[in-house]
Amino acid sequence: MKKIAILLLLFVQITSLFAADPVSLYRLFETSVVNNEVYQNRFTDVELLVQYQAPSGRLFDFRGFFDGDGKGGGDMNEGNVWKMRFMPNETGIWKYVYRWSDGTPGGDGRFECTSEGSGKGILKPYDKNPHWFAYNGTEPVWLKSYYETGHGSIAQDFDWIIENVYGKLVEHGYNHVQVNWLLSLCCFEQYYNDGPKPATLDLALYEEGNVDETMKLDVWHRMERHLGWFNQQDIGVHMFLGVDGSKNDAPAWKKLSLTQKDFFVRYMVARLAPFANLAGWNYVWEIPGNREDEELGFTRLINQYDIFEHLCTYEDEFPRENFFHLPEYTFAAVENHEIAAPDKNEERHLWKEPWTHHMACLLGYVGKPVYMIEGNALWRRFWQERTGATQDDLRRSVWACATAGASFTWCGHASEYELMAKGPEGLPFYDENPYKLSEKYISILSDLMTNELAFYRMTPSDQLLSNHSALQVYALAEPGEQYLVFAPDGEPFSLKLESGTYSNNFWLNTETGDKKTLKEIIKANGDEPVDFKAPDQSVDWALVIRK
Structure with missing residues (x-):
């Protein structure tokens, strides 16, 4: 009877694997398998190992991940669903074989990848002029990027967020966003107060120092719903807060053991790397760049496990001396501090000036694209009240970045807390917000670079x-x-x-x-x-x- 049950289980698994719908090029392939073996910790006691074979014959070794009940429920002890995800980069029939690290019987399957509904692919440095970004390194793209800061918004009604926040970005031609909810560690009281109340504010991915036993699968599902929506719109998503929550009173990366760090990166990559629009792994904001036990070590783990080779960076607050030349980093994320003087206090009055943005972008370039991640004249949120930057300063500073051969992000909404979608302090896509004027300035620049100039052939x-x-x-x-x-x-x-x-x-x-x-x-x-x-x-x- 036991043998019959095992055979029936395998039959159900294999039947479901062969029944997969076609997957568009650069979109997300996903399927589930069930493992009913008994494990003390389902996250770490067994690994789902998968080898994919492209239509051309190329082989890709990747991992699956434990996902509880497959719907956001479950924990280290509960659930029997593991998932495989992959991003196909060739059209035709893909095959795969999966196995379990403990010898539990595996299986195989196949799916078809079609060109209909293709995605753009992965953002990488443009191979002919690495000042700029390009899909797959070959199709240049001018980044029209906005910094969306709703940490806790992933627990608000999804349809409301689409209509009032994300949909407005699409309407205005944005192809890139910087966000705080990927990965989710802190600041969950920052959500859209004029929208529905969040279903929960318990949105930290794990408890400090215990990532492999306290993982919250419902939070992963909330994040991936948002990331997946942007993926379908071909909008890149850059994580601003990254994996170290210690700078925001949240779980600290350093509190994890080496084994836990390795596990978490493997798990994170297995879940997120198949999303083509993941537009930058980042450790956290304002760090040196060369610490072996923090950002550099984290980035090396990413490079070890991310077979898709997504962009990877750290944010350098002081780009006069940086570590972007290191091979682990594939683009530079900069801020405009210590451009005029070696001490922050001596130059605070200059942080709204366009020339500090221009010089920071020039200094950050070491043969890799530069992204002004936190230009102090470009953020109405946080920086406007601290620098006194006007909308004229904002407009001039985005031109200063562009003429330095750099990309940038900006935000025209106010308040670190009491975040609003609409109103004078809300998103700059509504008439009542005075920063709608800045959105017009950004669009004027974007239209010129996209439609009038072959910007990707130009250099500072x-x-x-x-x-x-x-x-x-x-x-x-x-x-x-x-x-x-x-x-x-x-x-x-x-x-x-x-x-x-x-x-x-x-x-x-x-x-x-x-x-x-x-x-x-x-x-x-x-x-x-x-x-x-x-x-x-x-x-x-x-x-x-x-x-």
Whole structure:
């Protein structure tokens, strides 16, 4: 009878594995298997090991994970569902074989990957110009990124969040977000107060120092529902708070043993890495970058287990001296501190200045894309009241980042607590919020970079400028083909152009988006710079020159 029961169990498992629906390219394959063996700790006593075979014959070794009852219930002692997830990067028939580390009988299966409904793939450095990001390293993308800070919102009504928060990002063309709920460790009282009350505020993934016995599977399910929705919209998601909660009075990474750290990274990667839109592993905010027992060791574990090679970084508050050159990091996340002086207190009054953002981005570049993760003029939340930054400072600082060949995120909602979706302090996508004006400024820049310029061929080119106030005018260029110069208050400047005829030129009012055509420029001698004067000196202008 026991043999018959085992055979029936295997038959049910294998039948379900072969019945999987087609999976779109770069989307999520997922299936479940049941294991009714008795384990003292179902998270750690056994591993589900899977080998996937691509249509081309390539082999990928990956892991599954224990998921309780498969619906958010269960714990180390309760539940019999393990899941396999994978992100297929080839169309055709995929095969896989799974086995259990303790010798429990495994099985195999297959699924079809189709091109219909394909995702974009994984964000990586653009292989032809690593100032920028590109899907799979080959398809450049201008990041239009917003910092969404609803820690506890993953426990609010999902449909309400889609309609009032995430849907607004889609409507306004955002393809990237920075969030605090991935991974979930702290600050759960920060949710949208004008929305439904959260179902729970018990949203910490685990209890400090005990990750392999106290994992909350319902929290994983809440997070993955949100991450999965963004994945279907091809919107990248960068984790800001990362895995070390100690800076926010939450579970500390250092309180975990080496064995627990290794387990947690394996488990985390098995659950999250198959989501193509995971747009950056991050340890936590404002750290040195070279600590073996913290961010560097964490990143090495990620690189060991993440077969999809998602982006990985740390946030450097002081990018004048950084560790982004280390091979473990694949992009730079910077803030604009200690740009003007070696002591924070000496330069606090400069943190709203565009030039500190520009220089921080330049200093953070070591052959890898730079992402201004926490520009102090770019966050209405937290930084506006501390720096006195205006919306003019915000607008100028995003141009300062872009002309430094960097991407950036911003936020136009207020308050660390009492978070609102609507109203004057809510998200900047509603008419009553004055920062809707800043959203317009961001869109003007995004439209220029996406539709007017081949930005992915351009690099920072301040060396081509002369005859202007120091640190006030910035240039991005593909010399001989296209040039972009940002001039606050219409600052006059000279620009060195390579010889040639430039007939597609205009001035762009960065506040309104209005354009003023500039006459054709015929440059016979590439040695002498050309003088430029904006249409007026009452607003900020961007000059675009193209062959």
